[in-house]
Amino acid sequence: MSFFDLKGLLQPLTGIRQFGKKPHTIKLPDLLLNTADRYRGLHHNDLEACIGCGNCSTICQNEAIDMINLENIEHKDGDSGLRPRVDNGRCCWCALCVDVCPTGSLNLTKDYIFTSEDANDFLWIPGVDNPEGNNNLSFTSDTNTSLSMYQRVPMRELDGKERVKSFAEVVLGYSEEEARREAQRCISCGLCTNVCPDHMHIPEYINAIAKGNDADALKIIYDNNPFPEMCGKVCTRRCEEVCAIEVRGEAVAIRWLKRYATETAPTAEKIKEIVNPVIKESNGFKVGIIGAGPAGLTASYYLALRGFDVTIYEAQAHAGGMTMYGIPKYRFPLDSIDKQVDYMKSIGVKIKYNTKVGKDISFEDLYKNNDAIFAGIGFQNAWTLGIENEDIPGSIPAVDYLNIINRGDSYDVGKKVVVIGGGNVAIDGARVSKRYGADVTILYRRRVEDMPADWEEIEGAEDEDIHIATQTIPTRIIKGDDGKVKAIEYLKANMVADDKGGRPRPVAIEGSETILECDTVIGAIGQEADYSWLPESFKDKIEVKRGMMIVVNEFNQTGDHKVFAGGDAVNKTADAISAIADGYAAVIGIENYLVKK
Amino acid sequence: MREKETTLYIGPQHPGITGNMMVKLKVTGDTIISSSTHVGYLHRAFEKLIEQRNWLQSFTILCRFCVPEPDPMELTYARAVEELEGREVPERAKYIRVMVMELARLQSFMLWYAGQSGSAGLYTLGQWSVGDRNYVLDLFEMLTGGRVYHMYIWPGGVRRDLPEGFKEKTLKTMDYLEKRLDQYNQMLFDNTIFQKRAQGVGVIPKDKAIEWGVVGAPLRGCGIKSDVRIDEPYEVYDKLDFIVPTAEGGDIWARALVRKEEIRQSISIIRQVLDKMPEGEYYNRVPNPMKWTIPAGQVYTRTESVRGEIGFYVASDGSDKPRRVHVKGAAYTHGVTVLDKVLKGQNIADVSFILNSLGVCPPEIER
Numbered sequence: 012m013s014f015f016d017l018k019g020l021l022q023p024l025t026g027i028r029q030f031g032k033k034p035h036t037i038k039l040p041d042l043l044l045n046t047a048d049r050y051r052g053l054h055h056n057d058l059e060a061c062i063g064c065g066n067c068s069t070i071c072q073n074e075a076i077d078m079i080n081l082e083n084i085e086h087k088d089g090d091s092g093l094r095p096r097v098d099n100g101r102c103c104w105c106a107l108c109v110d111v112c113p114t115g116s117l118n119l120t121k122d123y124i125f126t127s128e129d130a131n132d133f134l135w136i137p138g139v140d141n142p143e144g145n146n147n148l149s150f151t152s153d154t155n156t157s158l159s160m161y162q163r164v165p166m167r168e169l170d171g172k173e174r175v176k177s178f179a180e181v182v183l184g185y186s187e188e189e190a191r192r193e194a195q196r197c198i199s200c201g202l203c204t205n206v207c208p209d210h211m212h213i214p215e216y217i218n219a220i221a222k223g224n225d226a227d228a229l230k231i232i233y234d235n236n237p238f239p240e241m242c243g244k245v246c247t248r249r250c251e252e253v254c255a256i257e258v259r260g261e262a263v264a265i266r267w268l269k270r271y272a273t274e275t276a277p278t279a280e281k282i283k284e285i286v287n288p289v290i291k292e293s294n295g296f297k298v299g300i301i302g303a304g305p306a307g308l309t310a311s312y313y314l315a316l317r318g319f320d321v322t323i324y325e326a327q328a329h330a331g332g333m334t335m336y337g338i339p340k341y342r343f344p345l346d347s348i349d350k351q352v353d354y355m356k357s358i359g360v361k362i363k364y365n366t367k368v369g370k371d372i373s374f375e376d377l378y379k380n381n382d383a384i385f386a387g388i389g390f391q392n393a394w395t396l397g398i399e400n401e402d403i404p405g406s407i408p409a410v411d412y413l414n415i416i417n418r419g420d421s422y423d424v425g426k427k428v429v430v431i432g433g434g435n436v437a438i439d440g441a442r443v444s445k446r447y448g449a450d451v452t453i454l455y456r457r458r459v460e461d462m463p464a465d466w467e468e469i470e471g472a473e474d475e476d477i478h479i480a481t482q483t484i485p486t487r488i489i490k491g492d493d494g495k496v497k498a499i500e501y502l503k504a505n506m507v508a509d510d511k512g513g514r515p516r517p518v519a520i521e522g523s524e525t526i527l528e529c530d531t532v533i534g535a536i537g538q539e540a541d542y543s544w545l546p547e548s549f550k551d552k553i554e555v556k557r558g559m560m561i562v563v564n565e566f567n568q569t570g571d572h573k574v575f576a577g578g579d580a581v582n583k584t585a586d587a588i589s590a591i592a593d594g595y596a597a598v599i600g601i602e603n604y605l606v607k608k
Numbered sequence: 609m610r611e612k613e614t615t616l617y618i619g620p621q622h623p624g625i626t627g628n629m630m631v632k633l634k635v636t637g638d639t640i641i642s643s644s645t646h647v648g649y650l651h652r653a654f655e656k657l658i659e660q661r662n663w664l665q666s667f668t669i670l671c672r673f674c675v676p677e678p679d680p681m682e683l684t685y686a687r688a689v690e691e692l693e694g695r696e697v698p699e700r701a702k703y704i705r706v707m708v709m710e711l712a713r714l715q716s717f718m719l720w721y722a723g724q725s726g727s728a729g730l731y732t733l734g735q736w737s738v739g740d741r742n743y744v745l746d747l748f749e750m751l752t753g754g755r756v757y758h759m760y761i762w763p764g765g766v767r768r769d770l771p772e773g774f775k776e777k778t779l780k781t782m783d784y785l786e787k788r789l790d791q792y793n794q795m796l797f798d799n800t801i802f803q804k805r806a807q808g809v810g811v812i813p814k815d816k817a818i819e820w821g822v823v824g825a826p827l828r829g830c831g832i833k834s835d836v837r838i839d840e841p842y843e844v845y846d847k848l849d850f851i852v853p854t855a856e857g858g859d860i861w862a863r864a865l866v867r868k869e870e871i872r873q874s875i876s877i878i879r880q881v882l883d884k885m886p887e888g889e890y891y892n893r894v895p896n897p898m899k900w901t902i903p904a905g906q907v908y909t910r911t912e913s914v915r916g917e918i919g920f921y922v923a924s925d926g927s928d929k930p931r932r933v934h935v936k937g938a939a940y941t942h943g944v945t946v947l948d949k950v951l952k953g954q955n956i957a958d959v960s961f962i963l964n965s966l967g968v969c970p971p972e973i974e975r
């Protein structure tokens with residue numbers, strides 16, 4: 012190439028051609044680019060849909076999000092009441108917060124311009140500071156793109172046809188791999204903990220399971236629940252109802268994970284080895300406990316650990332209360348009860364069986380010989396149906412029926428069984444009868460979706476070919492020539508909207524009488540407590556209010572400060588975990604009352 | 609007159625390249641006697657930060673190693689994590705990833721056009737190419753929601769599928785850019801000023817190139833055919849038809865010739881990928897990122913970035929966070945260890961011209 016390369020000098024001048032072209036730059040006022048449909052601009056939060064789980068805040072690696080209280084948003088079950096605030100000065104618009112938001116409330120918008128001299132102005136509460144952002148959503152998440160894992164690891168169960176042949180446990184439990192996978196779904200928001208009556212450390216033990224530390228999980232569980240395998244099998248799990256994942260998917264199987272953790276300790280000795288509890292030296296105080304149900308057992312366990320001398324007086328021959336005599340064995344097997352109770356005994360809990368307070372031993376004696384009393388007496392008496400011929404042979408309350416079966420005796424239900432009620436007790440009565448080969452119908456006043464029973468129990472009943480006749484109101488039991496139940500008569504009902512805004516009521520349809528032949532009628536419409544043990548002289552202090560509930564304070568202390576009470580006889584929720592929570596609260600109460608007073 | 613030896617500092621404010629770094633020169637007159645590179649002006653400790661972030665969070669930091677080409681970082685990390693975990697990537701995602709890599713190459717080349725011509729005092733072309741680069745960024749915005757940092761390729765695949773109309777828009781953009789390239793080349797390669805300044809300047813001797821650890825276009829500009837995309841194909845590069853251009857001479861000119869052809873190859877690859885891309889999943893979902901752990905182990909993963917091979921050494925101790933992510937990029941070798949050797953005997957005005965041709969990206973040195 013010569014120094015005077017003419018082409019090389021002239022060629023670049025061809026650039027002059029561009030002079031007449033339209034410029035790339037956009038002039039005002041069109042300066043605002045119309046951003047792409049997926050643009051990652053400023054955040055917007057649907058404040059109604061957001062549940063304040065804080066997952067957005069946790070994932071943000073720039074720590075651009077903090078969770079704050081807003082004036083008009085209340086804390087409630089399943090909603091922490093907090094909402095995210097974004098520091099737009101820190102945000103890098105990675106949108107990880109969007110992709111981990113379980114509810115889908117948090118999204119990015121097409122908006123991207125904001126200027127201010129004040130750094131604090133860049134703190135935005137999405138949805139509050141830009142309500143209009145809702146019309147401009149761009150980078151959003153749906154359940155396909157979200158990083159939340161919406162599908163539950165299915166639980167393996169005995170097949171419906173197979174399981175009605177015996178009382179073998181229906182639920183088979185998670186394998187190690189399944190449990191790890193299921194535990195991974197938890198986002199540790201803790202909304203569940205708030206709702207659990209016992210405030211169990213749910214995210215913590217699930218995290219331990221996810222990491223493969225099953226022993227840690229069990230230890231964490233035993234911190235405030237000494238009967239956890241029972242809960243792992245039959246808990247009413249209100250926690251799962253508020254699970255953040257449940258908003259757009261299937262709740263984390265909290266109950267099954269607890270079950271998994273507890274089953275890693277197959278014997279009482281193994282539980283003791285893993286939990287390795289610290290048992291304090293005796294403090295010289297004696298506590299008498301009435302009833303070895305979940306409430307009484309819980310109080311006893313934690314009192315014993317704290318150095319109290321504890322004895323339980325139990326009317327029946329076995330511990331467990333309604334979880335032993337009510338809940339059928341295919342849900343909660345005997346060896347599981349025994350394992351857990353044996354462990355409690357091994358740390359010092361004493362149980363006197365077949366000792367009914369008020370009959371075998373007087374309440375006054377108990378009161379005199381102990382420094383404090385805890386009554387966990389449960390609901391032992393069934394409500395009556397209030398219909399004709401309820402007391403003839405062949406008609407039996409569900410709790411009595413289940414008690415007979417669970418203690419190992421038998422009861423002849425015949426070929427056709429009718430169960431009245433829509434709760435778990437009714438389903439238990441029905442499914443047990445199915446296991447005796449009967450043809451079972453449940454009569455329920457409202458619709459299936461109104462049934463208070465656990466949805467998995469309802470599904471279980473349906474899998475076992477139990478017929479649920481909804482919107483039916485029993486009117487009388489018809490007696491046969493042999494004096495036993497021959498049939499039941501019921502009216503069909505319409506659901507009528509409640510004027511006061513309550514749930515719809517069933518109203519009988521006149522002339523719709525229907526007769527259903529059957530050999531056994533099982534009533535399962537509710538239970539109440541038996542206070543025959545409580546002497547008159549105590550009744551002015553230990554108050555029993557309408558609905559047969561004992562009145563207590565936050566530490567489950569009655570008007571007689573030496574007497575504490577908990578469980579079904581105290582709380583309205585009537586489930587085992589509430590009884591456990593009561594037992595635990597009473598321990599704190601008794602300790603405050605005796606040791607720290 | 610005897611000339612005295614003087615010390616000169618170029619930088620640390622953007623010494624003709626993006627990012628802070630300083631080149632300390634010893635000169636006599638206009639001739640460089642020796643040089644040393646000084647870094648530490650933007651140390652952001654990314655590698656360390658990553659050790660405190662979980663496996664997913666980390667991917668939002670990585671891309672910031674190098675502003676002009678964030679995407680190869682995302683891919684290299686994703687591939688490393690996938691290899692450690694044994695996670696499969698859907699076929700469609702692999703095609704999308706290759707497309708993103710080549711789009712990244714395109715936009716980065718357009719910045720190179722601006723840098724390389726600008727540091728020779730030729731400013732018109734830079735205005736053009738940076739303007740045209742926006743059309744590629746438009747594509748990125750449409751695909752990922754972001755223009756410069758995309759945070760789009762993550763372990764398991766890519767974050768979102770192609771949006772509607774993306775293919776058509778991309779093909780149109782490719783046609784446009786291809787035409788524009790002819791005009792760019794008239795402005796640069798046919799330009800005597802560029803020719804005179806590039807030829808024989810900043811020479812890397814062929815017999816030293818490998819020993820010095822040179823990679824990418826600078827290596828291929830020494831006549832050595834080396835490119836991770838064909839040497840150790842990943843994703844779907846082995847299913848595509850493209851050439852790896854080389855040129856002889858080892859000077860700025862040779863490196864420019866290599867890039868001139870590579871950019872055309874990228875356009876061709878993008879067209880092939882869009883044509884062959886199968887339908888199907890684009891993402892093999894990772895578990896809840898808060899509880900996602902990676903089995904203990906270590907890998908070294910290589911990717912061909914625009915500036916040459918980058919490698920990530922990723923180690924896991926089995927927990928939810930990387931134990932170590934170490935990045936070996938082109939910039940460290942080219943900007944720190946090779947630069948001194950190449951600058952010797954050159955003129956002061958050539959420093960940023962040479963830096964541009966070596967593809968030095970200071971933030972990547974100081975990750």
Ligand SMILES: Cc1cc2nc3c(=O)[nH]c(=O)nc-3n(C[C@H](O)[C@H](O)[C@H](O)COP(=O)(O)OP(=O)(O)OC[C@H]3O[C@@H](n4cnc5c(N)ncnc54)[C@H](O)[C@@H]3O)c2cc1C
Nearest residue numbers: 302304305306326332333337368388389578579585586587
């Ligand atoms: C059929 C059925 C199914 C159920 N299913 C579930 C379920 O799936 N999930 C769930 O969470 N809950 C379930 N429940 C409810 C749960 O069993 C109770 O809420 C829980 O057992 C209450 O615990 P508690 O300690 O208050 O009382 P209980 O468990 O009723 O225990 C009270 C104990 O006190 C004893 N006792 C009473 N009076 C005296 C006395 N005077 N002297 C000595 N001892 C006395 C009783 O014999 C009994 O052992 C079910 C209940 C029934 C009836």
Ligand code: SF4
Nearest residue numbers: 061063064065067112
């Ligand atoms: S992750 Fe979503 S639901 Fe949870 S607090 Fe953030 S915005 Fe609300």
Ligand code: SF4
Nearest residue numbers: 071102103105106108
């Ligand atoms: S977009 Fe990313 S950086 Fe911004 S608040 Fe969300 S998680 Fe944090």
